[in-house]
Amino acid sequence: MKQNLLDHRLAQLSRIPFRAKFHLREPERAFVDARGMEVVRRHAVELIDSRLAPARPRKDGSQTPWGGHPVFRAQHATATCCRTCLRINHGIAKGHELTATERSYVVDIICRWIEIDQGSAPKGTRPPAPPSLF
Template sequence: MREKGMEKIESHAYDFVTKRLAPKAIPNDGKQTPMRGHPVFIAQHATATCCRGCLFKWWRIPKDRELTRQEIDFVVGLIMAFIKKEMEI
């Protein structure tokens, strides 16, 4: 049950990162990730992967281009590590 829940959360994480973070130009960058709601949103703020500004500031991922497949995997990895850690408490 828990495994299945994690897979679902991970697929949401990929979905959010691909649509809200990966494109080259994001009109509302800095505001695209709500502060509450989905556990992925909360994890994004906690891991500084909520917007391209934070990705650049904390992870040195340049803003002016699309994210690569590897960068998307990296971001989703950070999000999932945070969520797994939170759930063990």
């Protein structure tokens, strides 16, 4: 059930042109292939804990690089790159330290996006394509 909710939210985010343009680049794909999702998830936890979870993150709004690690690319694709994007797109308010539940949600949506973009999501579990506007 949780995966269905994540997939539904990812499908909604994929309809935002800015978010839809993000995909893993070859070095980031190679990172996932070489280290696996368990390591990527551990890195996601560490990065979210240090860069996004504080009530007032250092350099909020510019703390997430555009690439270099699959988690960074995923953060931009999933609107979990800064507290403003988190508020606007996920309804998680600014000004408080992220709760354990909020941190878990952020890590889960990042990792799910990476699995899907990497092509490692089990068949039949990919989110539906957004409807065509034409």
